[in-house]
Amino acid sequence: AQKVTQAQTEISVVEKEDVTLDCVYETRDTTYYLFWYKQPPSGELVFLIRRNSFDEQNEISGRYSWNFQKSTSSFNFTITASQVVDSAVYFCALSDSYNQGGKLIFGQGTELSVKP
């Protein structure tokens, strides 16, 4: 079965702190794809990153970095030197081969609040 768990419901940090958002997934497939999205207070969903199951290299994009570990079925997201503009709800998502790869399943989301 497909499942994505984001155990951290809310996180509050002070600006310039580093923060890691956890994502744990479940799938029976060996081929699957993981995603992160950001939902700012304005409500739209913004795509951040895609990772396939065969690429375990960590990725860095500016202040954002992602750590993919198949051994622990985790795809964690770290924001370095957080800023107030990072305040948002962040979602992790999974797409595997079930039903021709049609399903895209999201976690519960983590609400990040960055205080000045």
Place this chain on the structure above:
Amino acid sequence: DADVTQTPRNRITKTGKRIMLECSQTKGHDRMYWYRQDPGLGLQLIYYSFDVKDINKGEISDGYSVSRQAQAKFSLSLESAIPNQTALYFCATREGQNTEAFFGQGTRLTVV
């Protein structure tokens, strides 16, 4: 124009009424989705579709129905709205299993 357009953006309706939420996309993708967002529950999949003849139930399809009128159009209906269907609804489209989804701006539905 937005790639994925949802109408209406906000709607208040009464219990028992039928309501339709509409979604259209200009991405040319075959796959379309309807999600519901509730605080603390994330985005839950209601229905998804590969094309006009291939529609699949998601995790929370009870109380909802959909219609794929064309490749670009995917509508969600609440046959008899109830208050616990009050939520933010998102439509999305994507090209394939390995690609990201593009989302509409969302429809905020309130059932009173």
